[in-house]
Amino acid sequence: MLSEILRSKPFENILKLSILLIAISLPFKLLKLHFVLYVMTLILLYGYLGQCWNILYGYAGQLSFGHAAFLGMGAYVSTILLLRFGITPWVGMLVSGAACALFALIIGFPLLRLKGAYFALATLGMAEVVRLIVLRLDFITGGGRGLLLPVVTSPRLFLFGDIWHWFLIALGMLIFLLAVSYKIEGSRLGMGFKAIKQDEEASSSVGVDVFKYKIIALLLTAFFTGIGGTFYAQLVGYIRPDTILTPERSDEIVVVAVIGGTGTLWGPLIGSTILLSIRQLIYSLLGGSYAGVHLIVYGILIILIVTFAPEGLCLTLKRKILGIAEGARSPGKLS
Amino acid sequence: MITLEVLLQILVSGVLLGGIYALASLGLGLSWGIVHVINFAHGEWILLSMYASYWLVNLFGVDPLLLIPLSALIGAGIGVFTQKFLVETTERGGALATILSTFGLSLTIIGTSQLLWKSYARTIPNRYIEMVIKVGVIRISGAHFVSFLVAIALITSIYILFKKTLTGKAILASSEIFGDAEVALLMGVNVKRIKLLTMALAGISAGIAGNLIATFYYIHPYIGMLWCILAFVVVVLAGLGSLKGIIIAGVIVGILECLGSLIIGTAYSYILVFLAFILTLYLRPRGLMGRR
Numbered sequence: 001m002l003s004e005i006l007r008s009k010p011f012e013n014i015l016k017l018s019i020l021l022i023a024i025s026l027p028f029k030l031l032k033l034h035f036v037l038y039v040m041t042l043i044l045l046y047g048y049l050g051q052c053w054n055i056l057y058g059y060a061g062q063l064s065f066g067h068a069a070f071l072g073m074g075a076y077v078s079t080i081l082l083l084r085f086g087i088t089p090w091v092g093m094l095v096s097g098a099a100c101a102l103f104a105l106i107i108g109f110p111l112l113r114l115k116g117a118y119f120a121l122a123t124l125g126m127a128e129v130v131r132l133i134v135l136r137l138d139f140i141t142g143g144g145r146g147l148l149l150p151v152v153t154s155p156r157l158f159l160f161g162d163i164w165h166w167f168l169i170a171l172g173m174l175i176f177l178l179a180v181s182y183k184i185e186g187s188r189l190g191m192g193f194k195a196i197k198q199d200e201e202a203s204s205s206v207g208v209d210v211f212k213y214k215i216i217a218l219l220l221t222a223f224f225t226g227i228g229g230t231f232y233a234q235l236v237g238y239i240r241p242d243t244i245l246t247p248e249r250s251d252e253i254v255v256v257a258v259i260g261g262t263g264t265l266w267g268p269l270i271g272s273t274i275l276l277s278i279r280q281l282i283y284s285l286l287g288g289s290y291a292g293v294h295l296i297v298y299g300i301l302i303i304l305i306v307t308f309a310p311e312g313l314c315l316t317l318k319r320k321i322l323g324i325a326e327g328a329r330s331p332g333k334l335s
Numbered sequence: 336m337i338t339l340e341v342l343l344q345i346l347v348s349g350v351l352l353g354g355i356y357a358l359a360s361l362g363l364g365l366s367w368g369i370v371h372v373i374n375f376a377h378g379e380w381i382l383l384s385m386y387a388s389y390w391l392v393n394l395f396g397v398d399p400l401l402l403i404p405l406s407a408l409i410g411a412g413i414g415v416f417t418q419k420f421l422v423e424t425t426e427r428g429g430a431l432a433t434i435l436s437t438f439g440l441s442l443t444i445i446g447t448s449q450l451l452w453k454s455y456a457r458t459i460p461n462r463y464i465e466m467v468i469k470v471g472v473i474r475i476s477g478a479h480f481v482s483f484l485v486a487i488a489l490i491t492s493i494y495i496l497f498k499k500t501l502t503g504k505a506i507l508a509s510s511e512i513f514g515d516a517e518v519a520l521l522m523g524v525n526v527k528r529i530k531l532l533t534m535a536l537a538g539i540s541a542g543i544a545g546n547l548i549a550t551f552y553y554i555h556p557y558i559g560m561l562w563c564i565l566a567f568v569v570v571v572l573a574g575l576g577s578l579k580g581i582i583i584a585g586v587i588v589g590i591l592e593c594l595g596s597l598i599i600g601t602a603y604s605y606i607l608v609f610l611a612f613i614l615t616l617y618l619r620p621r622g623l624m625g626r627r
Contacts, residue, residue: 063431065438110617117373117434121567122616125609128564132606136599247560251442258435292449292556299443303421306436310428 010182010265018175022168029164037163043269043276044170045231050256050268051177052225058263059181059190060217061197062112063120066127067253070100070222072245073130074229079147079239080140082157089158093230100226104218112214115200124247131245146240149233158234166235173231174269177224181265184220193217197263248295255298259305261312270314274301340472345593351479353589355547357582358486359562360569361493362410362541368576369510370530370537372422373430376437378563379444380413380538384545385554386448392459399461399550400481403543410542411535418534423527441559448556456553463550478551485547489540494578505529512576561605568612574622584623587611 021044028036049071056062077099078092087095111122134141141147153161160166184190192213195203204210233239243249252275260271275298282294309316359381366372374380384406388399421440425432458464466477497503508514509526520526548562569588573580591611595604615623 063434110613114616114620117430118571118616118620120434121564121571122613124564125568125612129606129609132603136603136606247557251438254435254438255442290450291454292446292451295442295446295449297446299439299441299446302439302442303436306428306432306439307424310425310432 011179014175014178014182018171021171025164025167034163037167039276039280041163041167041170041235042280043272044167044174045228045235046252046256046272046276047269048170048174048177049225049228049253050260050272051174051181051265052221052228053253054257054262054264054268055181055184055224056217056221058257058267059184059193059197060214061193061200062214062217063116064123064221065120065247065250065254066123066125066130067221067225068245068247068249069123069127069130070104070225071229071232071249071253072134072239072241073100073103074226075233075239075244076134076141076147076229077226078230079149079233082149083147084140088156089230089234090156093158093227096230097223097226100222100229101219104222105215108215108218112211112218124250127245127247127250131241134241134245141241144241146238146243148238151237158230170231173227178265185265189213189216251298255302257312258302259313261314261316264312264314267312267314271312274313341597344473345590345597347473347475348479349590349593350586351475351483351589352592353586354483354486354582355479355544355585356565356569356588357585358482358489358540359544359548360566360573360581360585361490361578362414362537362539362544363563363566364570364573364575364578364581365493365533365537365540366414367570368512369506369533370418370422371430371511372418372437372534373434374417374437374537375434375563376417376441376444377541377566378559378561379441380410380417380541380559381545381548381562382448382554382556382559383413383444384409384542385549385558386452388546388549389457389459389554392461399459399463399546400485402546403485406542406546407539408542410538410540410545412538414534414536414538414541415531417538418531422534441563445556445559452556454556456555458553459549461550476551482547482550485543489543490578490582493536493540497578502529502532506533510576565605565608568608570622572612572615572622577622580623 021040025037025040028040049067052070053064053067056064074096077096078089081087081092081095082089107126111119111126114122135143138144150157150159153159155165184193192203192208195206195208196210196213200210229244232244236243256271256275257268258271259267259274260269261267278297278301279294282290282297286293305312362380363374363377366374366377387409388402388406391397391402391405392399417437417440421436422433425436461478463478463481464476466480468475468477468480497507505519505524506529508522509516509519509524509529516526519529552558565588569581569584572584572587588608588611591608592604595607599606
């Protein structure tokens, strides 16, 4: 039965998955196990963010270590709009996405001329610069103290009392992104991404407008990550540079996608399920007194995956179950 | 506000700092330029050595400079470990796999130092940091000065190693920038061992850099990342495969940082450095003195 599901169409699977997840969440809602629902919401959020990252790296082959910059900008834009101008985050969310896309467009021109490792480095630097700038502009961002969202329950202001509502919205965002990703995979755009990932110079020589495709990938990833940032801010209730703009957020997004499998539709969700379960388990078992254990586990996990299952768990498991020989799909090269 | 005196001070401080940056970046330049390992754990190599000298100085009260041989040893160890268990095992995945596996190592080291030594910012009490050398109107930090001297000595000895010894020539021959690994193999060079040796050298220079930096900079689990980015900035500015470039780029970054501290404040001085970095990458993607 499992292999049947794996062979069937992703689009049906996306629908089946959402129904399944809602079905799983219902007992927890009825039993009022809020903590489990909260963790499930985080899993969906990180799956969403991992998929955002995946569009840029998994599809178009551009490695980013700076997604916290988009996440943080998204969170700050909508929160500032809400606190200063009273604009509801429902609108602010889209403004955040658009602001991140604009930012991506501006930095994309210099950054995307860089290839491979140079691009990865530049994104790392970009995230650092954004963090420092947010710290510096303390008259509007609150500097190191950050910003606090209103402590009220108001669906109009994107603040829900019931964690299940957060869960449903996260699910909706993920499903929408998965559907978009699936559409991209099969489209001309997706083909262009794939060609660039495999060999930039060769695809440019057969007439693929490499720069245009890379900019589109960056815009898409920035837009969706920015929206994710708004959701994150609303869910957590406060934003500070050292929680949302840290390298740790960028790292987690990378780890989620790499563990699950880059360039796959389901990889990031699998990765976030594993990562968040481990993280919450460590927090609940060890409490705050053993800070750092989760980073050790992430590090070892990523080393093990890169060494023994470089395609990520999603494809490796799929192969094992379906019995397809290895090497049918080669990982992209980085110059 | 900016007088000639201030400019001179910035120049001197920048050059001193630049020498240290050059040393901190040397290891990355070696691993990237010669072994083609884009080592994302470079900052954490430095971090390990910083913590080692912190504990040895605090527990036994030794002079940090006496610990240089030991930090070289620690550095060599982590360099060999990285090559054996993270690079050789992931070679078939290409450069990307190595970036990710060394990234995994950096997360592990950050986590370990958070777990064992908590997220405090620590400093090493030593006599060099308190020393201030006055030359005319200019003031020089003793720790910077001493570190600068050691850095220059080390870079010079690496230069001599490459130019004068057979091993150095074998190292250059097996890199893709100066030679060709396959040809070197045909000429009887044990390329695998040479790569291991180069990574050990990279580790040694990172280890010594960590020891020196710890005399004047604070130690924190996340500080390795700053040094990693700085080292990348310097190496990329320099261009792969240029020792001279690393020194020049180190000095440029040092001066930019001092200027940044003056203009926008110490905590944000790196903004200027990163902007210069991104601009250089845009204008000259192969660095100031790149060979490829």
